[in-house]
Amino acid sequence: MNGKSPKIQDVAKVAGVSTATVSRALSNPDLVSDKTRTTVLDAVAKTGYRVNRAAKNLRKRQSDAILALLPDLGNPFFSQILSGIESVFTTSDLSLLVSDTKGIREDNLLDYFMDMRADGMILLDGAIPRNILSQLQSSSFGNRIIFACEWKPEFDFPSVRSDNFGGAVQAIEHLYGLGHRKIGHISGPRNNVLTKERLRGVEAAMADLDLPINREFFIDGGAFSLDAGAQAARSFMEMSDRPTAIACGSDLIAMGFISEISRRGLKVPDDISVVGFDDIEIAGSYIPSLTTIRQNRTQIGVLAASYLLDQIANRITDNAAQVQEVGVKLIARQSTAAL
Amino acid sequence: MNGKSPKIQDVAKVAGVSTATVSRALSNPDLVSDKTRTTVLDAVAKTGYRVNRAAKNLRKRQSDAILALLPDLGNPFFSQILSGIESVFTTSDLSLLVSDTKGIREDNLLDYFMDMRADGMILLDGAIPRNILSQLQSSSFGNRIIFACEWKPEFDFPSVRSDNFGGAVQAIEHLYGLGHRKIGHISGPRNNVLTKERLRGVEAAMADLDLPINREFFIDGGAFSLDAGAQAARSFMEMSDRPTAIACGSDLIAMGFISEISRRGLKVPDDISVVGFDDIEIAGSYIPSLTTIRQNRTQIGVLAASYLLDQIANRITDNAAQVQEVGVKLIARQSTAAL
DNA sequence: TCGTTTTCTGTAATCGATTACATAAAGTCG
DNA sequence: CGACTTTATGTAATCGATTACAGAAAACGA
Numbered sequence: 001m002n003g004k005s006p007k008i009q010d011v012a013k014v015a016g017v018s019t020a021t022v023s024r025a026l027s028n029p030d031l032v033s034d035k036t037r038t039t040v041l042d043a044v045a046k047t048g049y050r051v052n053r054a055a056k057n058l059r060k061r062q063s064d065a066i067l068a069l070l071p072d073l074g075n076p077f078f079s080q081i082l083s084g085i086e087s088v089f090t091t092s093d094l095s096l097l098v099s100d101t102k103g104i105r106e107d108n109l110l111d112y113f114m115d116m117r118a119d120g121m122i123l124l125d126g127a128i129p130r131n132i133l134s135q136l137q138s139s140s141f142g143n144r145i146i147f148a149c150e151w152k153p154e155f156d157f158p159s160v161r162s163d164n165f166g167g168a169v170q171a172i173e174h175l176y177g178l179g180h181r182k183i184g185h186i187s188g189p190r191n192n193v194l195t196k197e198r199l200r201g202v203e204a205a206m207a208d209l210d211l212p213i214n215r216e217f218f219i220d221g222g223a224f225s226l227d228a229g230a231q232a233a234r235s236f237m238e239m240s241d242r243p244t245a246i247a248c249g250s251d252l253i254a255m256g257f258i259s260e261i262s263r264r265g266l267k268v269p270d271d272i273s274v275v276g277f278d279d280i281e282i283a284g285s286y287i288p289s290l291t292t293i294r295q296n297r298t299q300i301g302v303l304a305a306s307y308l309l310d311q312i313a314n315r316i317t318d319n320a321a322q323v324q325e326v327g328v329k330l331i332a333r334q335s336t337a338a339l
Numbered sequence: 340m341n342g343k344s345p346k347i348q349d350v351a352k353v354a355g356v357s358t359a360t361v362s363r364a365l366s367n368p369d370l371v372s373d374k375t376r377t378t379v380l381d382a383v384a385k386t387g388y389r390v391n392r393a394a395k396n397l398r399k400r401q402s403d404a405i406l407a408l409l410p411d412l413g414n415p416f417f418s419q420i421l422s423g424i425e426s427v428f429t430t431s432d433l434s435l436l437v438s439d440t441k442g443i444r445e446d447n448l449l450d451y452f453m454d455m456r457a458d459g460m461i462l463l464d465g466a467i468p469r470n471i472l473s474q475l476q477s478s479s480f481g482n483r484i485i486f487a488c489e490w491k492p493e494f495d496f497p498s499v500r501s502d503n504f505g506g507a508v509q510a511i512e513h514l515y516g517l518g519h520r521k522i523g524h525i526s527g528p529r530n531n532v533l534t535k536e537r538l539r540g541v542e543a544a545m546a547d548l549d550l551p552i553n554r555e556f557f558i559d560g561g562a563f564s565l566d567a568g569a570q571a572a573r574s575f576m577e578m579s580d581r582p583t584a585i586a587c588g589s590d591l592i593a594m595g596f597i598s599e600i601s602r603r604g605l606k607v608p609d610d611i612s613v614v615g616f617d618d619i620e621i622a623g624s625y626i627p628s629l630t631t632i633r634q635n636r637t638q639i640g641v642l643a644a645s646y647l648l649d650q651i652a653n654r655i656t657d658n659a660a661q662v663q664e665v666g667v668k669l670i671a672r673q674s675t676a677a678l
Numbered sequence: 679t680c681g682t683t684t685t686c687t688g689t690a691a692t693c694g695a696t697t698a699c700a701t702a703a704a705g706t707c708g
Numbered sequence: 709c710g711a712c713t714t715t716a717t718g719t720a721a722t723c724g725a726t727t728a729c730a731g732a733a734a735a736c737g738a
Contacts (some may be wrong), residue, residue: 005453007694018718023696033716050453054402055694058393058723064456065434074422074637076415076620082437083413090442095404095456098421098437103429114344114389117403117434226624252621259624281415282591285565285598287626298413346724357688362726372686394724397693684735691728698721705714 006047015043026051057116065095066308067118069109071125071150073100077224077280077297078124081148084301085122092309094119101125108132113141120308123157126150126193133157144312148304149297150193151323158311160304160324164194167293167328168201169208171247171275174291174330176209179339180273184217184243186232186253188224198249198277217243221253229256237264244272244339251276251283251292258288258335269337279331289333296326345386354382365390396455404434405647406457408448410464410489412439416563416619416636417463420487423640424461431648433458440464447471452480459647462496465489465532472496483651487643488636489532497650499643499663503533506632506667507540508547510586510614513630513669515548518678519612523556523582525571525592527563537588537616556582560592568595576603583611583678590615590622590631597627597674608676618670628672635665 012019017036024031025040032040043049057063068085070078082098089096097118109132112118123145133155136142147159175183185202188195199218206213219235221228229252236242236257248254254276258268268274268288276283276292283290303324310316351358356375363370364379371379382388396402407424409417421437428435436457448471451457462484472494475481486498514522524541527534538557545552558574560567568591575581575596587593593615597607607613607627615622615631622629642663 008696009694019695020697020719021717024717027696031716036716048453050450052397052694053454053456054393054397054400055723056696058391058397058694058725059696061393061723063393065436072422073425074419076418079415079418080413083411083439086412086438086442090438095436096438097404097434099425099429099435100422103425111389114387115392117392226621230624255621255624259626259628262626282565282594282621282625285569285594286621287598287601289598347726348724358725359689359727360687363687366726370686375686391724394693395726397695397724398726400693680738682736684733686733687731689728689730692726693724696722698719700719701717703714703716706712708709708711 005052006049007052008049011040011043011047011049014047015040061116063116063119064093065097065118066305067097067099067112067121069104069121069123069125069128070098070100071127072102073098077278078149080297081124081301081304084298085148085305086301087298088302088305088309094309101128104128104132108135110135110139110141113139113144120144120312121146122304122308123147124149126152127191128152130154144308146304146308146311148300153193158307158322158324160300160307160326162295162300162328163325164197164328165201165204167277167295167330168198168247169205170328170330171277171293172202172205172209174332175245175247175273175275175336176205176211178245178273178336180243180245181211182214182217182241182243182245183211184214184219184236184246186219186221186229186246186248186257188221188228188249188253190220190222195249202247214243216241221249224250224252226252226256226259229253229258230260231256233257233260233264236261242272245274245336246272247275247277249277251278251280251290254290254292254335255282255286258286268335273336273339275330275336283331284333286335288335291333291336292331294329294331296328300326344391345388346391347388349386350379350382350388353386354379400455402455402458403432404436404457405644406436406438406451406460408443408460408462408464408467409437409439410466411441412437416617417488419636420463420640420643423637424487424644425640426637427641427644427648433648440467443467443471447474449474449478449480452478452483459483459651460485461643461647462486463488465491466530467491469493483647485643485647485650487639492532497646497661497663499639499646499665501634501639501667502664503536503667504540504543506616506634506669507537507586508544509667509669510616510632511541511544511548513671514584514586514612514614514675515544515550517584517612517675519582519584520550521553521556521580521582521584522550523558523575523585525558525560525568525585525587525596527560527567527588527592529559529561534588541586553582555580560588563589563591565591565595565598568592568597569599570595572596572599572603575600581611584613584675585611586614586616588616590617590619590629593629593631593674594621594625597625607674612675612678614669614675622670623672625674627674630672630675631670633668633670635667639665
């Protein structure tokens with residue numbers, strides 16, 4: 001150990017073979033004889049050799065990294081998904097790069113591929129501008145991209161997502177089962193795909209159950225946040241005729257809503273039942289604990305990461321862009337009650 | 340545009356100069372004449388050239404990436420810090436790599452430096468095994484590491500953290516100010532530095548205020564989680580003589596605690612006042628909204644990232660390992676009330 | 679004007695791996 | 709046994725940038 005990192009040359013010298021053989025012994029063990037392989041491995045252990053990633057990647061024209069692009073790194077919703085993604089990459093010796101889309105707008109996503117910073121991307125933001133996506137799609141990197149959670153309907157990149165429609169249906173059916181007939185909905189960000197799917201589910205379920213759809217009961221929250229819920233609560237309080245139950249576009253909306261109406265004297269679930277969507281960590285400990293639709297976020301991460309790896313390695317034969325829907329499940333807790 | 344990424348050679352040809360000049364024009368503009376520079380920049384624009392990171396990094400023996408190492412990527416607590424970190428790196432053209440310590444134990448952290456995957460590290464986990472840290476410290480990469488949030492007292496890596504001691508003091512003083520004299524504490528993970536600092540703060544404040552320290556009122560939560568709080572609530576219910584106020588080691592503990600005692604018929608803040616620590620996003624919308632100690636997590640991320648960059652680039656002259664403490668602030672809400 | 683310094687640019691070595699190609703040795707088969 | 713295939717290894721080109729070194733041109737000073 002003289003402080004300098006050993007190079008493949010050093011290993012070759014110690015093992016008494018050529019650098020080519022060392023390289024092969026490490027990355028293509030079948031190509032060398034058993035004896036040579038053990039000699040080389042010993043030499044590697046002895047020298048403490050580690051492959052220099054920059055050199056390897058330059059030669060192989062790759063980067064050994066995947067970028068996960070989030071709408072907002074500060075949003076805790078995504079941490080579970082990241083965790084799922086990372087668990088896959090760790091076993092593949094890939095690095096996980098993260099960035100949020102705020103920094104992206106101007107400088108181009110394509111650059112990550114062009115300058116070899118990433119071999120693939122997992123997009124968690126459905127609001128990436130169309131022109132950037134077209135550019136990606138028509139480039140030679142179009143098949144190194146996958147959407148997770150959110151997606152962009154006009155593009156046929158593969159995607160992994162929850163069954164948002166089905167989740168909304170479950171929420172409505174649950175409320176119906178408890179006897180509720182006047183059901184409202186607070187939706188998320190206006191142009192968000194999740195918002196639309198969930199709204200579609202709500203309406204479909206209501207139609208199926210022969211419930212009259214009262215537009216007054218549909219509040220446009222405008223975001224998935226606590227604030228949106230609180231805001232919606234204010235609209236709610238002003239209604240002359242109020243629904244007895246509300247299905248929310250997210251848990252945060254639900255909590256913001258409950259928080260605000262409680263402050264104004266209403267009780268959940270006595271005066272109104274509330275269902276969330278997501279099942280974030282605190283949902284079970286909120287007071288009242290929140291009935292919600294559980295999304296398996298870790299699995300979404302795992303599936304997206306695995307699929308992307310297969311895709312990059314060309315292991316996917318069927319080249320129709322694939323949509324994987326992950327099942328969701330209603331978790332009944334105390335924010336909903338029989339009428 | 341024939342689909343192949345242009346190389347520096349191509350730019351050189353278009354601009355009618357050597358590759359050396361192109362390189363200089365891009366990374367050391369002062370070294371070339373004004374005229375040449377504009378010619379080169381035009382050629383770059385015309386060809387759509389982007390520097391190949393692997394080649395650049397190989398030559399410069401760097402990686403253009405910083406690793407953030409979290410105890411648990413799935414834990415939403417860290418997302419804000421990551422966001423702060425990322426905001427700094429984006430402006431520096433550095434990539435942010437993330438990983439959690441679960442994958443680390445076996446394979447060595449030092450490897451990230453050895454194989455040039457990272458130029459530096461931000462450690463958010465105080466529980467990294469001692470031998471790994473010693474190895475890092477004694478390597479030539481010892482000065483490319485910084486702790487954020489948590490830290491390891493025996494090592495003198497620089498670190499950025501909240502004023503945990505001061506936060507605990509504020510919590511106790513707040514409760515004292517409301518008239519509470521029988522004050523308890525639920526602590527976090529046993530060997531965690533934050534746990535220790537906060538406990539120290541609690542005890543110091545109590546001593547200062549001449550409050551008797553009743554060991555029965557100190558519950559060992561064992562973790563910062565909701566569950567720990569719920570568990571502690573059960574111990575609490577069994578006490579013959581109960582404190583009238585509790586300072587918790589984290590917001591999650593506080594919420595788990597409130598949730599559980601509410602289920603058992605106690606009311607917050609009527610029967611007992613509760614203070615959290617962290618001010619996580621939902622704290623303000625919890626019911627009751629949580630009085631807590633606000634940590635500026637984004638700023639911790641920003642400071643850690645900036646300091647690390649300075650350290651790597653400028654070789655910070657003052658080589659005494661620096662500890663930066665970020666101030667915290669008590670946010671009074673509805674989970675605490677006058678006795 | 680001539681020598682000296684400064685500014686600008688080009689040539690070619692270099693970073694540290696992988697791998698195409700060549701070749702020697704070993705194995706196969708009629 | 710000789711022709712042919714397979715296996716194992718080495719030599720050297722290659723990936724695409726940066727930069728040490730050198731030389732030409734321009735600026736400067738006396």
